Structures are given as structure tokens and as C-alpha cells.
Amino acid sequence: MTDFVINAVAREDEGKGASRRLRREGLVPGIVFGGDKRKKPASISIPNNELVKLTEDQAFFSSILTLKLDDKEEQVIIKDLQRHPAKPVLLHADFQRVTKSNKxxxxxxxxxxxxxxxxxxxxxxxxxxxxxxxxxxxxxxxxxxxxxxxxxxxxxxxxxxxxxxxxxxxxxxxxxxxxxxxxxxxxxxxxxxxxxxx
Missing domain, CATH: 2.170.120.20 (Ribosomal protein L25, C-terminal domain)
Structure with missing residues (x-):
């Protein structure tokens, strides 16, 4: 399997205005959810150009991905990816945490x-x-x-x-x-x- 690594940064500000600001800075807002019940969903941002490059490989969408966030690594899969209809810009990304025991x-x-x-x-x-x-x-x-x-x-x-x-x-x-x-x-x-x- 191909090893895909996503470098993400935690974000505190949420909402449409915050998302627009991130996109202007070349970042894609996203969320990581699921996995262990004790883990809460986490809001993240990812550099747009990095994520666009990863998504050019079709295997990205059917692989376990490594998400690096705050010096920690989590295994995730992509659940949803919203693209701009005309530009090579990603608008939002949803990732689901992967555990050994959950299908x-x-x-x-x-x-x-x-x-x-x-x-x-x-x-x-x-x-x-x-x-x-x-x-x-x-x-x-x-x-x-x-x-x-x-x-x-x-x-x-x-x-x-x-x-x-x-x-x-x-x-x-x-x-x-x-x-x-x-x-x-x-x-x-x-x-x-x-x-x-x-």
C-alpha cells in the first residue's frame, strides 16, 4: 500500500468566516472524527497545495492515511472531500479515524x-x-x-x-x-x- 502522510494543524476558530480566511491563506479546513469513543472531533487545516498533490493519486481515496497533528500520528481514511467547481482548490476535507477493532x-x-x-x-x-x-x-x-x-x-x-x-x-x-x-x-x-x- 502507498504511504500517504498528511501534515495538519489544529484550529480553534470555526464557522464560515474562519473557513474563508483559511482558504485565502491557502489552507483547507477539515475535521477528524470517529475512532475511540473518548476522542472528540478535531478541527484541522491542511495546506491546499499539499492535499491537492496527494489527491492526484487515485489510491489516496482507498488507502489508510497517516495524519500528523500536534506531533502525533493517527491512522485515518478520507470520508468526504469538497472541491471548488472551477479552480484547483479544495474547500473542505472530512477524515475518519481508524482503529484496529472498528470496521x-x-x-x-x-x-x-x-x-x-x-x-x-x-x-x-x-x-x-x-x-x-x-x-x-x-x-x-x-x-x-x-x-x-x-x-x-x-x-x-x-x-x-x-x-x-x-x-x-x-x-x-x-x-x-x-x-x-x-x-x-x-x-x-x-x-x-x-x-x-x-
Whole structure:
């Protein structure tokens, strides 16, 4: 897993006016919450340019992050990130503390592999991705960098669903916990126009 480190500073002043002031100074207001019940939410600020750079790597959004605050380090995940609609400026960031005993909900990428080995591919069929992420529930130490979808046995006309993903031990897909009617399609095999795929 990639090691992402966020350098944050505690802030006392809150509210819209304070947030605007921070943004003018090139800082992103944020909050850290959750974790141990004795820990209160903490208001923080992070240099905008540092956070923008971190968010350029897609792995940032599905990784356990190290938050450095007041000479202490905490493990967190990003829960929400508000961006300016037109400028490369982040408006607000929410982080959730991670503990060894509490499960976390986080969105991870799907990696589709081995389609070229399938009979469908050899018969000139193509695979179309419909969904490239899935929300998972797991303990922090079980968090996968990505979920792999093996397409070796993909067949023409087949629709793959969330339930077709082979999950590492201790990892659940959140949608599937809600029942079979939440088993969304993630991709399908089709014959391109004019091909002789059968």
C-alpha cells in the first residue's frame, strides 16, 4: 500500500468566516472524527497545495492515511472531500479515524483481469466496464488496495455483478449486505458490430 502522510494543524476558530480566511491563506479546513469513543472531533487545516498533490493519486481515496497533528500520528481514511467547481482548490476535507477493532466503509477500485485469456476474447468479443469501484466494509488491516475481477471464464452475453467478485477474507461488499436486489452489474461481454463473435 502507498504511504500517504498528511501534515495538519489544529484550529480553534470555526464557522464560515474562519473557513474563508483559511482558504485565502491557502489552507483547507477539515475535521477528524470517529475512532475511540473518548476522542472528540478535531478541527484541522491542511495546506491546499499539499492535499491537492496527494489527491492526484487515485489510491489516496482507498488507502489508510497517516495524519500528523500536534506531533502525533493517527491512522485515518478520507470520508468526504469538497472541491471548488472551477479552480484547483479544495474547500473542505472530512477524515475518519481508524482503529484496529472498528470496521470501516471505504470505496476501493475494481481491477478487471485476464479477459484476453477468455474464450469470449478469443472469439473477438469485448468487455465493457459499467462500474469501476465498490464500497467495502472491513477492518483496517484487511483493506485491499483493489478488488480483482477475474474474467478468464467470461462468456459472450454474460453480465458480471458485484457477487462475481472474489473477496479477500474479512472483506464484505456493502451493497450485498442489503440483499440480492442490490447486486449491481459491474460489466458485460458483448460482440462488437460487424464482428463474428459467437
Amino acid at each position: 470501516i466503509k471505504i470505496t476501493v477500485p475494481l481491477q478487471f483481469v485476464n479477459f484476453e485469456k477468455s474464450a469470449a476474447s478469443k472469439a473477438a468479443a469485448k468487455f465493457a466496464v459499467e462500474k469501476n469501484t465498490a464500497e467495502v466494509l472491513c477492518l483496517a488491516d484487511k483493506l485491499p488496495e483493489a478488488l480483482t475481477v477475474d474474467l478468464t471464464s467470461a462468456e459472450l452475453g454474460q453480465i458480471l455483478h458485484l457477487s462475481d467478485i472474489s473477496l479477500p477474507e474479512g472483506v464484505e461488499i456493502v451493497a450485498l449486505r442489503r440483499g440480492a436486489d442490490h447486486d449491481q452489474g459491474i460489466g458485460y461481454v458483448y460482440a462488437p458490430r460487424g464482428s463474428k463473435a459467437k
